[in-house]
Amino acid sequence: MTADGEIGTRRSTLPEYVLRPTSGPYRSLNPATKLIIGIVEVVAAFVVGHWTGPLLVLLVIALVGWRAHVTRQLLLVGSLTLPVVGSILLINTFLLPGATDAILRVGPLAPTWSGLAFGLQVTLRLLAISLALALVYLTTPIDDLLSDLEARGLGRRLVFVVGAAVNTVPRTIERAAEILDAQRARGLDTEGRFWQRARGVLPLAAPVIFGALTEVEEQTMALEARAFSAPARRTVLRPLPDSAAQRLLRWALFLGAVAAVAGEMAGLLRLP
Numbered sequence: 001m002t003a004d005g006e007i008g009t010r011r012s013t014l015p016e017y018v019l020r021p022t023s024g025p026y027r028s029l030n031p032a033t034k035l036i037i038g039i040v041e042v043v044a045a046f047v048v049g050h051w052t053g054p055l056l057v058l059l060v061i062a063l064v065g066w067r068a069h070v071t072r073q074l075l076l077v078g079s080l081t082l083p084v085v086g087s088i089l090l091i092n093t094f095l096l097p098g099a100t101d102a103i104l105r106v107g108p109l110a111p112t113w114s115g116l117a118f119g120l121q122v123t124l125r126l127l128a129i130s131l132a133l134a135l136v137y138l139t140t141p142i143d144d145l146l147s148d149l150e151a152r153g154l155g156r157r158l159v160f161v162v163g164a165a166v167n168t169v170p171r172t173i174e175r176a177a178e179i180l181d182a183q184r185a186r187g188l189d190t191e192g193r194f195w196q197r198a199r200g201v202l203p204l205a206a207p208v209i210f211g212a213l214t215e216v217e218e219q220t221m222a223l224e225a226r227a228f229s230a231p232a233r234r235t236v237l238r239p240l241p242d243s244a245a246q247r248l249l250r251w252a253l254f255l256g257a258v259a260a261v262a263g264e265m266a267g268l269l270r271l272p
Contacts, residue, residue, distance in 0.1 A: 026068045030242045031145040032152065036250045038136040043257045045128035047264040054124035061131045070138045077134040078127055085123045092119030142167060148240050160223070171215075172208065179207045 026034070041057045048056070065074045096115030103111045146163045150156055 026064050027139050028241070030240055030246050031140050031148045032242075033246045033250055034136050034140050035145065036253050038132045040253045040257045041132035042129050043260065045125050045132070047260050050121050051124070054121070054128045057128040057132060058124065061128070061135055065131075065135055065138075068135075068139050070135065073138050074131055074134060077130060081126060081130055084126065088122050088126070089116070089119040092116070092122065144240060147238070151239065164219075172212065175211050175215075176208050179211070 029037075041060065045054045045057045047053065061074065062071075065071045093111045093115040094109055096112060096118055099112035099114040101113045103113055103116070142163060146159050149162070150159045
């Protein structure tokens with residue numbers, strides 16, 4: 001076997017997370033850079049103007065999501081906020097304190113223009129915040145983010161807590177699907193009318209909860225078997241690419257966010 005063939009064989013036996021390719025300029029950024037960008041977008045949605053900040057953040061997210069090929073996933077995340085958005089619009093349109101510019105009167109109820117405008121602003125902020133964090137999640141492998149945070153000095157226990165929190169929802173959905181398939185194979189009727197589907201929730205809830213507790217115990221034992229509590233600092237298997245330009249960008253974004261918050265508190269930001 002030639003030297004090139006031997007190297008190729010070794011590369012083929014390495015885990016996928018070691019050889020994971022990146023595609024696109026945003027996906028190839030260091031996880032810390034993407035995390036800082038997401039946090040700055042959240043801050044901008046809160047403090048920069050009433051309409052300007054959220055709209056600019058949503059525009060940036062739309063452009064980056066299109067280039068990163070996650071537009072469909074972002075639309076799905078946005079659709080999940082529709083129940084909250086509906087309640088925000090209704091409550092503020094009809095019940096905003098001090099609003100007098102009524103659109104019309106329906107008995108004792110009087111929706112107002114100022115309440116509708118305030119509800120739309122809150123809705124835009126909610127969408128900007130949720131989509132900014134979703135963009136980081138969709139374009140950054142979780143183990144890359146956790147590895148980078150630990151390499152930067154974040155404690156391994158805190159890294160484990162962050163990773164467990166991030167993976168809770170997708171792992172719970174996956175576990176619920178597995179249990180549901182197993183129960184259907186044993187004859188449990190989980191389809192049909194609403195009351196039939198509701199009846200299948202109780203047999204599903206207990207296995208999901210007990211399965212989660214069992215998985216936590218198994219993870220704890222596995223981590224302790226691998227010297228998780230050892231005081232020595234762990235060696236990073238795959239250092240993630242970083243550059244001076246990205247470090248400069250992170251500092252610039254951080255200082256810009258601090259300046260924006262200070263300007264808003266001082267009343268210097270008068271954007272619409």
